[in-house]
Amino acid sequence: MTTKTLREALDHYREKVSILKKGYKQECYRIQQLGNSILGEKIVREITTVDIATYRDERLQQTNSKTGQQISPATVRLEMSLLSNLFELGRIEWGICDDNPVLKVRKPKMPPGRERRLTSREERLILRYAHNYGNSELYAIVVVALETAMRQGEILNLTWEHINLKTRIAHLPDTKNGTRRDVPLSIKARDALIQLGIVGNGRVFSYTNAGLKTTWRVMLLRLGIEDLHFHDLRHEAISRLFELGTLDMMEVAAISGHKSLSMLKRYTHLKAQRLVKKLEGGKSRGRQVVINHLVPYPASVARTSNIVTIRLLDFEGLTASAATKESAITLAQDQLLRRLMTSIRDAETIPQPDQYLDIVHETDIVMIDPLAAA
Known part of the structure; x- marks a missing residue:
């Protein structure tokens, strides 16, 4: 021995x-x-x-x-x-x-924590792909991940007998940390589960960890999305919980299952962003609403023999054409500003930048700033 x-x-x-x-x-x-x-x-x-x-x-x-x-x-x-x-x-x-x-012996120094956020466009691409995918479970898995901040293993191990759709609670009897946890389900998460077809007991999802990993990798390749792990959806979900502004760190930890609050310190910058909004908004709320919407939007540039056309990708039918690129951009800025101000006046929904689903090469994209000097 x-x-x-x-x-x-x-x-x-x-x-x-x-x-x-x-x-x-x-x-x-x-x-x-x-x-x-x-x-x-x-x-x-x-x-x-x-x-x-x-x-x-x-x-x-x-x-x-x-x-x-x-x-x-x-x-x-x-x-x-x-x-x-x-x-x-x-x-x-x-x-x-x-x-x-x-x-x-010294252990290797840990690199900074991963801070990959899911963009609005990536989310829409993924949800559209998952919705049209042959296995309806993929869509439900993505929605549950984004709405609950559950880990991949926790999602795949969900059982129907531990889900109360009336109270919107998913009970996790055995988590990574070795403790039980009750996770609140948003309406979106509950509806995604209902659409699977409710049964009395057994596993909610048939995916294995390896199977989901392969499906995820193939999906990202087809969508052209780089450097996005499934676990990043948990980071995104926790970030959104902080951004709600209604939950303190202990409440977020109760949902996410973090035993150590030090693991949640990486999200403290989100609180600072809320403070900035409060400071500015206190001076003039109406002014702040307008300023928040007057931001640059992506647009595609298309050239023919005599005409350059600028198309605002996040707006339906918003284009501008001129003989030169500079003139077309100036016209696009005017039209974007007019559209934004009209939407604010009429209380219409204004899309966030970079939510478009069109496949456009990066070299053909310019940013149109509605407040840029002529």
Whole structure:
């Protein structure tokens, strides 16, 4: 027992410790990686801080065979945490080492948290694609993700017996954090679930994690959307909860399932944005409403032999044509300003910029500012 190699100790750890964890499958990957590394054949008792540091540095230089991207600091930190836990058990319970060298080695510095927000146009493209998709579950999954801030695994593990459509509550008996949670369902989320066809019990969705991951990847490729993970929908949903301005941090945490409020500090800038609006709005609410709508909008540029046509992509039938691009842009600015002011006067709904669904090449897009100087 006292001369076990790290690979042997890892196998024992997997059978006795990892098997009891929710992330058993993911931890098995880490165990396999560590066992096949330069540390695998070393005797546990003889592994030093230098060995751990060498593994850390070499691992950070490697690339992921599936994605082709460099191994992230977060991945190495998780592997080092697993190693540290193994050494602690080996020291205290198994008697295979006298020390925990991992504790004395610096972990890789974590990069800033991911801040990817879903744009209005991306949301409309995704919802339209999902609505027309062969499997109606995809649309419901996207809507529930955006409306409830639930994790992917929590959504896919939903069961009908734990959903109360009358009170609009989804009960999660077993979450990532190991605690139960009740999640409020918005009307949109409830209606998306109802459209699936209600049954008495069983899983709401038939998708597996791998199946949804593949469907998501194919959808983004077809829509031309880059660098958007399914988990980003959770970030988007939490951001929107803060932007409501009616929930405090504890209430948002109760919905999202965050145990540590420090994880929600990344959203504090959204509170600052609300304060700016309050400060400005207090001076002249009517003025602030007008200013909020007078923002640049994207437009496409089309050229024929003698005419340049500017088309405001977020407005139906709003175009301007002239002999030169500069003249067409000036006309488009005038028309955009007139349309915006008329809509404000008549209390009509004004679209937000960049919600258009047309496929337009980036090189053919210009921004039309209604307040730009002539």
